[in-house]
Amino acid sequence: MIADVLTQSSQKMTKAVEVAKEDFSTVRTGRANPALFQKILVDYYGTPTPLDQLASLQNQDARSIIITPYDKSALKAIEQAIRDTPNLGANPTNDGNIVRVTIPELTEERRKEFVKIVKGKAEDARVVIRNLRRKTKDELEALKSEVGDDEVARAEKELESTTKSHIDAIEDASKRKEAELLEV
Numbered sequence: 001m002i003a004d005v006l007t008q009s010s011q012k013m014t015k016a017v018e019v020a021k022e023d024f025s026t027v028r029t030g031r032a033n034p035a036l037f038q039k040i041l042v043d044y045y046g047t048p049t050p051l052d053q054l055a056s057l058q059n060q061d062a063r064s065i066i067i068t069p070y071d072k073s074a075l076k077a078i079e080q081a082i083r084d085t086p087n088l089g090a091n092p093t094n095d096g097n098i099v100r101v102t103i104p105e106l107t108e109e110r111r112k113e114f115v116k117i118v119k120g121k122a123e124d125a126r127v128v129i130r131n132l133r134r135k136t137k138d139e140l141e142a143l144k145s146e147v148g149d150d151e152v153a154r155a156e157k158e159l160e161s162t163t164k165s166h167i168d169a170i171e172d173a174s175k176r177k178e179a180e181l182l183e184v
Contacts, residue, residue, distance in 0.1 A: 001143060002155045009136040009159065013129050013166040020125035020170050024177040027114050028088060032065045032103045042081040044074055054078060067099040075099060114181050122174035126167055133163045
């Protein structure tokens with residue numbers, strides 16, 4: 001019973017770390033990366049559709065990406081969605097077959113803004129993990145009458161160590177992304 005609660009909590013915390021890492025990958029650095037476009041939703045026949053479901057993305061060079069839509073009628077919608085995306089700063093061009101996106105060089109000021117965004121995303125992920133810890137503690141407290149105080153105390157120690165390891169994983173990913181952003 002306690003093992004199930006702890007396992008479920010650990011799985012949710014691991015998922016929160018994965019989501020945080022995905023969020024970090026959407027913050028752009030000086031290089032073009034298809035992950036920047038993962039969360040862009042394109043209005044495709046009235047339905048918000050992820051860009052990677054409508055087109056293939058490939059790096060042309062370090063600063064540009066070529067987006068080849070599977071349906072040529074989606075070109076304008078893809079171009080507009082990229083243009084409307086905040087914090088990307090990219091200006092897409094459409095030649096009738098593909099959309100070419102050139103990522104501009106980041107200024108020092110923009111780099112610092114992006115570091116703040118990464119820190120905010122990291123804090124959001126830490127809050128999610130702390131909320132999961134609190135919810136799991138409540139579940140463990142509810143089991144106290146069935147399994148005893150000692151077992152619950154042991155489980156809470158294990159929960160704390162799991163929580164710390166997941167928060168450390170978010171911190172490490174955040175520091176790597178910050179270093180990548182500040183690298184010129």
